Amino acid sequence: MALDLQRQAVDCLSAKMVSGFSLFSLCSTRRRFLQSTVALTGSLIMPGISYAGRLTRGWFMPDEGSPHKCTWMAFGASADIWGWDLLPEVRRNLATLAQIISKYEPVSMLVRDQEYDLARGLVGDGIELIVFPPDDIWIRDTGPVFVITEQGKKAAVDFNFNGWGEKQEHRRDAEVAAFVASRAGVKTIGTQLVMEGGGIEVDGQGTAIITESCTLNKNRNPNISKAQFEDLLMPLLGLDKIIWLPGIEGKDITDGHTDFYARFARPGVVLAGYDPDPDSFDHEVTKRHLEILESAVDAQGDKLAVIPLEGSTRVREDYETEDFAAGYMGFYLCNDAVIMQEFGDIRADNAAKAIVQKVFPDRTIEQINTDGIAAGGGSIHCVTQQEPMA
Numbered sequence: 001m002a003l004d005l006q007r008q009a010v011d012c013l014s015a016k017m018v019s020g021f022s023l024f025s026l027c028s029t030r031r032r033f034l035q036s037t038v039a040l041t042g043s044l045i046m047p048g049i050s051y052a053g054r055l056t057r058g059w060f061m062p063d064e065g066s067p068h069k070c071t072w073m074a075f076g077a078s079a080d081i082w083g084w085d086l087l088p089e090v091r092r093n094l095a096t097l098a099q100i101i102s103k104y105e106p107v108s109m110l111v112r113d114q115e116y117d118l119a120r121g122l123v124g125d126g127i128e129l130i131v132f133p134p135d136d137i138w139i140r141d142t143g144p145v146f147v148i149t150e151q152g153k154k155a156a157v158d159f160n161f162n163g164w165g166e167k168q169e170h171r172r173d174a175e176v177a178a179f180v181a182s183r184a185g186v187k188t189i190g191t192q193l194v195m196e197g198g199g200i201e202v203d204g205q206g207t208a209i210i211t212e213s214c215t216l217n218k219n220r221n222p223n224i225s226k227a228q229f230e231d232l233l234m235p236l237l238g239l240d241k242i243i244w245l246p247g248i249e250g251k252d253i254t255d256g257h258t259d260f261y262a263r264f265a266r267p268g269v270v271l272a273g274y275d276p277d278p279d280s281f282d283h284e285v286t287k288r289h290l291e292i293l294e295s296a297v298d299a300q301g302d303k304l305a306v307i308p309l310e311g312s313t314r315v316r317e318d319y320e321t322e323d324f325a326a327g328y329m330g331f332y333l334c335n336d337a338v339i340m341q342e343f344g345d346i347r348a349d350n351a352a353k354a355i356v357q358k359v360f361p362d363r364t365i366e367q368i369n370t371d372g373i374a375a376g377g378g379s380i381h382c383v384t385q386q387e388p389m390a
Helices: 002-016 087-101 113-123 173-184 226-237 283-295 346-359 371-375
Strands: 068-075 107-111 128-131 145-148 154-157 187-190 200-202 207-211 241-245 262-266 269-272 305-308 332-334 337-341 364-368 385-388
Touching: 068 087, 068 113, 068 332, 087 107, 087 113, 087 337, 087 364, 087 371, 107 113, 107 173, 113 128, 145 226, 145 385, 154 173, 173 187, 200 262, 207 262, 226 241, 241 283, 269 283, 283 305, 305 346, 337 346, 346 364
Parallel strands: 068 107, 107 128, 154 187, 207 241, 269 305, 337 364
Antiparallel strands: 068 385, 145 154, 200 207, 262 269, 332 337
């Protein structure tokens, strides 16, 4: 039935785009706590960095669909976290993804020195490999959030990655944001806030969607109220309006990242998830999310169009795990293309692709197998971070 509703949504999307949908889809399963050593390290404020409030007037975070200079990735999978059985497939997935993205824009990939030759053999000659030893692959969260001005300046915000609330080893991952900013040749803007790139979705015109369960969590921002959080964040990213979703904490390592629940396709258009299974922990919270999104307006005062995108119920058995992320919400927008996952469920894969193509009619849709990454509970979006054109 849900797939029939999706087909109806595809047929009437153009007519409905301005008025919004009441239809929603299955959220992707999210990665839970990975086996690793927790490092209680990292300070909230770094010395020698420019701080928001004084130097960030005029900065804004563009939407993901805006033109990119390049995509950043990290060839950072390790056996300690992923296990020896899954590790080769994760590396192949990262290489395949980098090669696909490089058809549309440059890719810069962090790699440990001892794995440089291995990475080069997998990705080929078209990918820039940069020696830096990350702890893991999730550069959406560990990397910087780039901001620009209308005058053509660019900077990078370091959100003090702390291992998703001190849940995973992150000594080197805490240094990724500053390192990437340095390699990109832009200044780093510091903040006392702790959050991850996967925890925020923006439309590039002053509106953001953020989950409370992640950003207002005491494991990231203790003793900071919602109003104080907004006062600190909004000048950093050029925001005028934050649409808050409750999210759910403690069920996965991210405490409920926004990009598992809602994604801006463009200003005014949101792809969102709904879990119809009443026995799922996400069922009630996604029902609440639907109510919030349907009644919300953006920074311009306009209602949002909300588009359904159902996840797959069947996946290939080779890398299926309890935490397998069998959802299509984790797509990535690069120049002229949408890179999204496929799971071998032909009916669900084709239905999802049709909807995404309708939402992005001017982009090429690339569906690829990233089952190794999905087995760790993550998606294509989680292992990519865009650097916008200035």
